[in-house]
Amino acid sequence: SGKTILALAAAIEQTVASKLYRRIIVTRSTQGLDEDIGFLPGTEEEKMEPWLGAITDNLEALHLEDENCSSSVEYVLDKVPLMFKSLNYIRGRSFQSSLIIIDESQNLTPHQIKTIVTRAGNGSKVICLGNLAQIDTPYLSPISSGLTYLTERFKGFSHGGNVLLQGVPRSVLAAFAEENL
Known part of the structure; x- marks a missing residue:
């Protein structure tokens, strides 16, 4: 439905162009959130890289028309204050003036979603993406x-909203598979 690409484009615009936020923080369920990512080599960001391929894929999609798409993506990753954070290490954190994107939030429990959303400090926004x-x-x-828990609990909250996207813009094949599989 274009959830990730729309959220990412809006986050970049609101952070880089409009300067409403200092940074973009992206996280997601690693399908087994309680499983430690420590066995993977590298830094926290490097460990999260396999789980956050959707973000880099969507950065690439935003630049498909560019002469050198991969250079454009590298440029954006270099210039945009974009951080990948593991849910395993988020408790106790406080993210000020940040736009936080939680991808694949349908795979989180109510407790996990509460833990993440309550990390938003002053001047921050949280965008939860998911498909039930x-x-x-x-x-x-x-x-x-x-995701259902959050949507229900935030009904009527003047600083929250819910957007339901229709269709599958990824491809005709993806749309067919979504409807028929």
Whole structure:
């Protein structure tokens, strides 16, 4: 439906062009949130890289028309204050003046979503992306998902909103698969 690409484009505009936020923080469920990512080599950001391929894929999609797409993506990653954070290390943190994108939030429990959203400090915004038809966590359902919990609890909150995207702009094949598989 274009959730990630729209959120990423808006985050870049609001952070780099409009300067509403100091940085963009991206995180997501690693499908087994309680499993430590420590066995992977490298820094926290390097460990999160396999899980956040959707972000770099969407940066690439934003620059498909550029003469050298990969150079454009590298340029954006170099110039945009973009940080990848593991949910495993988020408790106790406080993110001030940050735009926080939580991708694949349908795979989070209500407790996990609360833990993340309550990290937003002054001047911060949280964008939770998810599709309840794509839950990968075996003990969650569309009813018990943290995304549903958050959406229900934020109804009527004047500083919150909910957007339902229609369609699958990725490709004709993806749209067919979404509807028929």
